[in-house]
Amino acid sequence: MGAKPGRSPIWARRRLVAGIRWRTRTGTPWRDVPERYGPWGRMYDLFRRWQRDGTWQRILAELQAQVDAKQLITWDINVDSTVCRAHQHAAGARKRGACGSNRPVVSPPSRTTTGTDARVAA
Template sequence: MSRFQLLTDAQWSLIEELLPARTGKKGRPFRDARQMLEGIIYRYRCGIAWRDVPEVFGPWQTIWTWHRRMSAEGTWDLVLARLLATADQAGIIDWSVSVDSTIARAHQHATNITRDTGGWVELHESGERAA
């Protein structure tokens, strides 16, 4: 396996049917879904910008477009649901939940909102408060 092949054949077979497929329409050539998905995974795994995705995965613009469209269509939600269901059936997931009830308080000077403290006020010559 090369360092750019991120999914095993077993992993790919789980989600392959959920991804976009060739429609037969004329236009731009359809990119390989596995290559695009692995480009997206590589980008998130390495924490790099879209422009820095290696050319091995194809043009970064195409990879970004696939990711954007799959997000808008809800494909990522379907993929996550399939993977969670499969992992749960295999007993790989531990569903224990931990709730953290700590409170993070900010210092009183951490705000940028001005407030009337009733302190010093500029007065007019007549002795009235200025607005």
């Protein structure tokens, strides 16, 4: 009586979730998930469906609540300044700014070389 009509699922949801966990832990593309977890398309569909309906957020909130109730987690915030980086265009920038220099910005006149100068230089 409790059985749902239709085709029974070939891959257990537990195995698909294990494949999703493996993929997120390793960071590999979906197509590279081992076959023992099931077809990658089914895993991706389940992942996206749970992402859209908020299941992953509810799982995270419940796990955090359980760990917090057992006082196994601390909620301290640590900001590390070593991750602050300058923009790529900041390297080699002028130190004074555009108007700080008193020298003219013209280059010295170039000396033209004539046929007689070339023979003398050689």
